[in-house]
Amino acid sequence: MKGVSLPKSLNALTRNKVVLYAVLALAIVNLLGYLSQNNLTAIGIFLVIGFGMTYITKNMVYVLLIALVVTNMVSRRNMYAGYGLMEGMADADANTECDCETCTKKCKLDASLENASGGDASLENASGGDDTGLV
Numbered sequence: 001m002k003g004v005s006l007p008k009s010l011n012a013l014t015r016n017k018v019v020l021y022a023v024l025a026l027a028i029v030n031l032l033g034y035l036s037q038n039n040l041t042a043i044g045i046f047l048v049i050g051f052g053m054t055y056i057t058k059n060m061v062y063v064l065l066i067a068l069v070v071t072n073m074v075s076r077r078n079m080y081a082g083y084g085l086m087e088g089m090a091d092a093d094a095n096t097e098c099d100c101e102t103c104t105k106k107c108k109l110d111a112s113l114e115n116a117s118g119g120d121a122s123l124e125n126a127s128g129g130d131d132t133g134l135v
Contacts, residue, residue: 023060026064030072039075049066
């Protein structure tokens with residue numbers, strides 16, 4: 001059977017070296033952005049999809065574009081899942097405690113103050129009356 005036929009203008013565009021270099025530059029910038037965000041999962045997905053696409057087509061414009069699109073879709077979905085914007089996550093924030101570094105330090109300080117003074121110490125007593133608001 002014959003493969004999918006594309007319009008001649010699109011077919012000529014995907015075989016143009018300038019288009020290939022533009023897509024390559026976009027892919028490199030995208031990969032550097034993932035690297036700067038330490039998103040190694042997205043880099044791995046890009047490499048796997050790109051390598052897999054080389055078995056389907058030898059046209060590097062298609063390989064790079066499909067790898068870019070799939071990687072961006074997966075990484076955006078993971079990014080939105082981190083913000084709690086996915087379905088079924090309505091009560092996720094209600095039962096979780098803050099796990100940031102400041103809250104962890106405060107919880108450790110509160111626990112150590114309770115152990116040292118028998119349970120009735122406060123942060124004001126521990127700081128020597130300095131009311132700077134810093135923990």
